Amino acid sequence: MSTALHVLPADPIVPKKAPVDPATLTYRDLLRGPFWQKIPAYREVSEAQFLDHTWQAKNTITNVAKLLKALEGLVSSAFIADAEEGFRHAPMSVRVSPYLLSLIDWSDPYADPLRIQFVPVASRLLPDHPKLDLDSLHEQADAPVPGLTHRYPDKALFLPLDTCPVYCRFCTRSYAIGLDTEGVEKVNFRANEERWKRAYEYIASRPELEDIVISGGDAYQLRAQQITEIGEALLAMPNVRRLRFATKGPAVMPMKILTDDAWTNALTGIVEKGRKLHKEVVLHTHFNHPREITGITEDALNKLMERGVTVRNQSVLQRRVNDTPEVMTLLVKRLGHVNVHPYYVYVHDLVKGVEDLRTTLDTALYIEKHVRGSTAGFNTPTFVVDAPGGGGKRDAHSYEFYDRDTGVSVYTAPAVKPGQYFVYFDPLDQLSDTMRRRWMDPAEQEAMVADALSKARAHLR
């Protein structure tokens, strides 16, 4: 950077760029007003009631019959039957907050990007990829204690409980989160202090562990006292330098931050305690679509901003939800507008029952190219592939080899699992007919993977 003094020119300033029309800055337009009252069941619900987190929790829909009842009159009977059948095949149980239900455009439910994430319909489901594994990230294989994954050298993922304020179709942790479904018997990570103690003992015994993610499930479901207990136990360990509380809450029930004073004060208390100890405590959240950010979200995030709580976002790239440069750019700009750092965009993991949501790696690279440059670098998300088999998050561009025809990409993770190769697969329905036929044959599947691995080895540095 030059430090020389410059003499200002006398000529008038010639604008190089015309000012934009403020009407085009749509990321600033946030939904306000009683939008929930368009849902018949919430027609009489006042603003005070709707903002009350206890009302939201009490009226959260937790079974298919109740969900379908709430939708009566809003959607066709054909859609209801489609959704009923969709849930029968889903690996996740039902949980939808009134706030979320109110944000869905029920006049066009098949196209609505929020409906797509939470309410499966059988007519859109696709067969799983033949290489899919229920715990594709191998979180359990890397867990020295149940509910504690230690994969990266200095970081661990702590799962203190297995419930969330909503259940998302695309959940990577569908092997554990929520109730059993017709197709999946879940691993149990219920909140249990004995299990937590074993996790603390392990973390304290590993001097290299500095960074702990407290996820789940979802930190929103922890009681205020539990936030304090977990935060204090971890901050007391000299090796622990950073904590992240992970919650989807701001995206699906932001009013809790405004009206659950005990919870918000507990979080703020741990952030402040961390600051006094010169340790970072932040909130990680999960918005996927710009419409998930409303005026209520802005008020909630402003409250966290005033209390000095840093919030970062991790999105999942999903087909028909956010898989265009326009929608992703709008999301990124809107996140920046409400003071949330767009940290990661995950290329969708291989998850059971949601092949219709996955995109190709090529789509992710295309979108990333268009998003980068639209705002400041620190507000630009990194697009990552969470390498199946436990390689951890890899920059989507860092593949050793990618065959767009077979849809096979190969990653390595030298700092995490040196010498190993991790293979990601594009969804089959996005490939050519010839390739889809090859994928029907197990011998051909092995040949395609072997070919990709040998080419990756040849390129490896």
Ligand code: SF4
């Ligand atoms: S909130 Fe997170 S952990 Fe819970 S179901 Fe959704 S993606 Fe899974």
